[in-house]
Amino acid sequence: MVRYTIQRIALIVLTLFLILTINFFLLRLMPGTPFDNPKITQAQKELMMRKYNLNDPPFVQYTRYLKGVLHGDMGVSFKLQDQPVTELILSKLPHTVKIGAQALAFGVIVGIIFGALAAIYRNSGIDHAVTILGVLGVSIPSFVLAAFFQYFLCAKLGWFPFLYSPVNLDKGITLWKSFYSTILPSFSLALFVISSTMRYMRSELVEVLNSDYILLARAKGLNKSQVIVRHALRNAMIPVVTIIAPMAIGLMTGSLIIERFYGVPGLSSLMVNAVNTNDYFLILGVNMFYSLLFIVVVLIVDLLYGIIDPRIRLKGGEA
Amino acid sequence: MNISKGKFVFTKSDTAAAEKLSAVSLSFWQDAWRRLKLNKAAMFGLGILIIILLVAIIAPTRMVNQKNEDGTVYKYDAAPIILDEDGVEIAKERLAFLPPRVPGLEKIGIFDGVAQIEIGSYDLVIGVLPKTIEFNDLRKITNKQALIDKLGIPYHPYDINFKSVYEDENDVLMADIIIVKTGEEVTITFDELSSEYTKYQQGNFEFVKSTIDKYGIEMIKIKADYYEIKNIKNLYFWFGTDKLALDIWTRVWIGVRVSLIIAFASLIIDFTLGIIYGTIAGFYGGRMLDTVMMRFTEIIGSIPALVLMIIFLAIQDPISAAINSISPVPLTVPVIRLIILILAMSLTGWIGVARVVRAQILKLRDLEYVLASRTLGASKARLMTKHLFPNIIGQIVVMATFTIPGAIFYEAFLTFIGLGLPIPMASLGVLVKDGYEAIQTIPEMLLIPALIMVMLMLSINLLANGLRDALDPRMR
DSSP: OHHHHHHHHHHHHHHHHHHHHHHHHHHTTSSSOTTOOTTSOHHHHHHHHHHTTTTSOHHHHHHHHHHHHHTTOOOBOTTTTTOBHHHHHHHHHHHHHHHHHHHHHHHHHHHHHHHHHHHHTTTSHHHHHHHHHHHHHHHSOHHHHHHHHIIIIIIISOOSOSSOOOOBGGGTBOHHHHHHHHHHHHHHHHHHHHHHHHHHHHHHHHHHHTSHHHHHHHHTTOOHHHIIIIIIHHHHHHHHGGGHHHHHHHHHHHHHHHHHHTTOOSHHHHHHHHHHTTOHHHHHHHHHHHHHHHHHHHHHHHHHHHHHOHHHHHHTSOO | OOOOGGGGOOOOOOHHHHTSOSSOOOOHHHHHHHHHHHOHHHHHHHHHHHHHHHHHHHGGGOBOOTTOTTOOBOOSSSOOOOBOTTSOBOOHHHHSSOOOBOTTGGGGTSSBSEEEEEEEHHHHHGGGSOOSHHHHHHTSGGGHHHHHHHHTOOSOGGGEEEEEEEEOTTSOEEEEEEETTTTEEEEEEGGGOOOTTTOOOTTSEEEEEEEEOTTSOEEEEEEEEHHHHTTOTTOOOTTOBOTTOOBHHHHHHHHHHHHHHHHHHHHHHHHHHHHHHHHHHHHTTTSHHHHHHHHHHHHHHTSOHHHHHHHHHHTHHHHHHHHHHHOSSOOOHHHHHHHHHHHHHHHHHHHHHHHHHHHHHHHHHTSHHHHHHHHTTOOHHHIIIIIIHHHHHHHHHHHHHHHHHHHHHHHHHHHHTTOSOOTTSOOHHHHHHHHHHTTTTOTHHHHHHHHHHHHHHHHHHHHHHHHHHHHOGGGO
């Protein structure tokens, strides 16, 4: 297990290095410079380029950037008043994480409950409803759902606010009010999580309920609810952990649009603006951050899976 | 006992006949089709899919305006040229931004060319100005500053408030306005509220309600028949038009085509690459080549697809130059943009395919029938194409079907963050994005393409579910 973990971490470092290198050199192919503005004269542009050492040969810039990264310095944003990239990302992160985490937690919990109900009452009305919801959930893109919500629930009925509002006690935005404004964005993202978890949970639980040890538990005289809660659910939930990683990635992608819809000051706007304004270091930083998040989530889930599933743990970590 | 000898005749024993199958023999695909037909949901999906495809093939060639004798064809990327009764071309402004209107349906109150809009009180106030030549010029939105100087009121919605909006004894809609700066109170009729800016003329709109929003701006909601306002009552745009006067009906179906082309093209690239890669790796499974190949996919696979796509699309200018230089025929800009989008989506898509194919090949490779064939001297190429590949084709078809909705989603997604196809090109993503921007005025502009997109994805998902069950040998 320890050896496996070390191997994986080594691979992560290698991958991140590769991503950084590829991104760095590809970005040099981007047309134009960060200072393409009709108001800026050629001389000013030259001055700016020199200020940020952008006239150096690419390889010199690359080694300098790499050194900086090793010291925890991801460079500064050209467009946003020389703010350090790390600071920019960290200031936007809480909003993105808040909505993403809410969507993931809500989606997984609801998905597990619905999936379990469908498996327990197999071929009943609940099961059919869950199947339909499952297909709908993967067929309705999050942004279409968000647009429908905004049109019907915000504009027509006025039940929810259009925009996300961060907690700000001076303006009278309490924790509750802020939470209320995150319900729609979180739910738009969560539908896809609910349907994936639900489908997975259902098929896993159906398989578990047909297994011999459930029959044994029943034969021992446990009643149905005890068997389900103590024997079946726990085992069925183990594999569900594995799909949390791909779902978290899906949420990241979806959140890029949902944040724009609901005006969330998160990583989305940072990323899109950076790409549109050739803000090299900011693009690099956000990309690195996304990659890191992605890789770490996958690693944690893999390790977690090894820990909670005794079969894998005892085999010696060949997860 | 007298039993006739005829009863003791040997029955015919025909071994050949006993071996004969009573049922018609079915090939793999015939059998799968038979089982697919039993799946109601999958058949429903297939039906919707076929309808959408048929409409997408036929619809964009619609001849439009019946009165137009030269038979104008609506284009997806250019405003239609329509002549009025006097044979004069109708200005684009009059055709732009119209709600849907369908003959027949308009009588029951849907798709009737009526839309509700909400506008700030200032925009209505501007219409109160006297209709003299002097003011006509000042009323233009470009002369805003001149108008402000002339009237001595700042252009700021906060500074003009509606006091009340009411119907007087003659059922004429009246409004009391206060100009905040001077405190001056003006009473006007809504009939006067006509200006180049609002485009609302007498009798063309119906007052719905007036509200004060949270910023203190008076918002007036009115309902108007756009076709009447713009004096084109003889025209029917089934799904309306957008801000560039492009016909949305045509655009939606061209959009379906484009989205499907993107999905299929990236699917073909993904699967060709993935199958070749996976087959080779699986065939040499466990050896050095396999290890190297799999490590490579692991590293590429651990970069989020999103990051790769964004980088790839950010540098599309040099890429399009490269594509142009290797292409034997000169390509137009839309085609290049399409190719780049397809390539961007294929950057990581093939990895999943390669992994599944490799795992399947690894499993099948050691089975006896492969060994038997190998013993008989079959070449590696023959083993791969004749014995291994046919056995994984079912799974590949299922995977491919599930990939299409994902590709449609990604196209729309990239368009939304500004990296997709540019206007006036049409794809479902472009249309949904356009519609979202107009949601307050003409919600149909969003709802129609969004619904078609959902229907398309839903039908393919249902079909894919059915195919998975039909092609899975364990379900037989």
